[in-house]
Amino acid sequence: MKELTIAAVATPLGEGGIGVVRLSGPEALAIADGVFQGRQGGKLSDPRCDRLRYGKVVDPRTGRTVDEALALVMRAPHSYTAEDVVELQCHGGVVVVQEVLALCLKLGAKMAEPGEFTKRAFLNGRLDLSQAEAVMDLVRSPTRLGLEVAVDQLEGSLSRRIKGLQENLYQIMVQVEASIDFPEDDLPEVELQEIEHTLKHTLAEIADLLDTADDGRILREGLKTVITGKPNVGKSSLLNTLLDEDRALVTDIPGTTRDSIEEVVNLRGVPLRLIDTAGIRESVDVVEQLGVARSLDLLKEADLVLHVLDRSEALTEDDFEVLRRTHDTRRVVLINKVDLPALWDVEDLGDVANSPVLEMSLLKENRQVVQGLSDVILSLVARDRITSAAGSRALITRTRHKQALQEAESVLKESLGTLNQGLPLDLIAVDLYAALEHLGEITGETVRENVLDRIFAQFCIGK
Numbered sequence: 001m002k003e004l005t006i007a008a009v010a011t012p013l014g015e016g017g018i019g020v021v022r023l024s025g026p027e028a029l030a031i032a033d034g035v036f037q038g039r040q041g042g043k044l045s046d047p048r049c050d051r052l053r054y055g056k057v058v059d060p061r062t063g064r065t066v067d068e069a070l071a072l073v074m075r076a077p078h079s080y081t082a083e084d085v086v087e088l089q090c091h092g093g094v095v096v097v098q099e100v101l102a103l104c105l106k107l108g109a110k111m112a113e114p115g116e117f118t119k120r121a122f123l124n125g126r127l128d129l130s131q132a133e134a135v136m137d138l139v140r141s142p143t144r145l146g147l148e149v150a151v152d153q154l155e156g157s158l159s160r161r162i163k164g165l166q167e168n169l170y171q172i173m174v175q176v177e178a179s180i181d182f183p184e185d186d187l188p189e190v191e192l193q194e195i196e197h198t199l200k201h202t203l204a205e206i207a208d209l210l211d212t213a214d215d216g217r218i219l220r221e222g223l224k225t226v227i228t229g230k231p232n233v234g235k236s237s238l239l240n241t242l243l244d245e246d247r248a249l250v251t252d253i254p255g256t257t258r259d260s261i262e263e264v265v266n267l268r269g270v271p272l273r274l275i276d277t278a279g280i281r282e283s284v285d286v287v288e289q290l291g292v293a294r295s296l297d298l299l300k301e302a303d304l305v306l307h308v309l310d311r312s313e314a315l316t317e318d319d320f321e322v323l324r325r326t327h328d329t330r331r332v333v334l335i336n337k338v339d340l341p342a343l344w345d346v347e348d349l350g351d352v353a354n355s356p357v358l359e360m361s362l363l364k365e366n367r368q369v370v371q372g373l374s375d376v377i378l379s380l381v382a383r384d385r386i387t388s389a390a391g392s393r394a395l396i397t398r399t400r401h402k403q404a405l406q407e408a409e410s411v412l413k414e415s416l417g418t419l420n421q422g423l424p425l426d427l428i429a430v431d432l433y434a435a436l437e438h439l440g441e442i443t444g445e446t447v448r449e450n451v452l453d454r455i456f457a458q459f460c461i462g463k
Contacts, residue, residue, distance in 0.1 A: 003083075003120075004025060005023060005026060005027040005031060006025055006112040006113075006117070007022065007101060008112035008117070009022075009101055010087070010462035010463070011097070015092055016093075018089050018090065019089075019091065019093060019096060019097035020089050021100045022085065022462060023085065023109060024080075024085045027109070028085060028109075029043075029044050030045060032071060035058060036055055036057055037058050038054070039055045044071055044086060051072060051073050052072050054069075056069060059103060066096065066103070067090045067091055070089040072089060074087075080118075080121055081124060082126040088100055112462065113461070114457055114459045114463075115136075115458065117463055118132050119452065119456045122452075128443040129443055129455070130153060130401070130442055132444075133455065134153035134154040137149070137153065138150035139463065142222060143269050143271050145269035146219040149395050149397060153394070153397070158395075158396075162439055166439050169435055169436055172195050175194075175195065176426075192419060195419060195428075203413065209394065210405050213395075213396040213401075217398075218271070219395070220398070221271075221273070222272060223270060223271065224273050224275070224302050224304070225272045225275065225306060225377075226275045226277060226304070226305050226306070227239055227274065227275065227276045227277060229309060229322065234310065235308050237336075237363070238362060239274055241370060242373075243274070262276075267378065270377075275298055299322070303330060304330045304332070304377065304381070305329050305331040306373075307322055307323065307326065307332070307333050307334065309334065311337055311343065312340035313343060315348060332380070333358070334360060335357065335360065336360060336361065346359075356380070400441075400451075400455075401442050404438045405439075408434075408439050411434045411435045412431065412435050415428045415431035418431065
């Protein structure tokens, strides 16, 4: 079946300097010729056509000029999708780009699905799957470090590591398969020690990659940071201080925050997904009870907890309950309102507060609070390790990659056990094939169609 030509608006809808309508496929040049008239004449489909032409977009039925435009021609295979691609660059605006797109659709183009341009780049061999996913990471990157990781992956840093692991296994496969298929031929004996060495080396490489998974996830998704504590202890004030804006409503009335508020802040290259939660306490208010339940659920999912206490109010069982719930989570205990008369000391927290403790006044020491808290948080997430990893080696940034590596690791450990037990080599071959399948899922060599659909459905239309 012949591939259809797709079209979409490739720039965000709204007012702007330019708006781009992108076409890709076998009829891209013909459709563009149907709506675009160059100032100096000629057709975009003419092989002698310059890559960039100035002219106008015209409704072919009425001859009405829709807009001035530039037409950028990229012929297969030298384009993003490895197909013929035309970009019609118009003035930015909701109406004009939608009109240009509508003309292209009337001439036979199909509206592109989310991520379909990048999916075609993958299917046409222009990118592998990990590189295609890096395109989305690059667009959504919340910090410079995250951007560096995405660019490295787009350039093939992870792909090269995976291909290196596959090459190790292929070398073993050659020996094992030859001994199984041609047992009577005068072939060199299988070097079991060499196979064992290669398996151990490959397992060490996989373990090294898996060790980057947490750092990579933090850079791509952000550190899920939950601000918790009783009502009116200063949680919303802390959120506003870290954001340097009045994002959350702050009052002296306990229970003002009824639901979670989420924002992202760039903490020296590490993205924090700050979540201000409803104050945790016993309440008869139904709405507040729902907020408290939501807060407790968020604590279970948190990468980091900022637990705020009020030293001007007596400690209660609610304070200790949250400390107990977050005992095994990265946590910073923040003692607020130290400018007011103290009703308790840090020692009163006992062994429950086995975490860094900062004493502060959010009303008077905003700059010092941000500086001190930043230092503590970055030490907890090992920023130095993340920074060095981002600049020097491939990182695992997705759960899908991590699971594939773990499955490959599992079957390779089984094959090593099989080898050490002196069992038949054909059992090792089965494990090697399975490991290669799992590694291939990362780059897309063996990925299933439904997995592809889920991955590219996360992209925006036009990309």
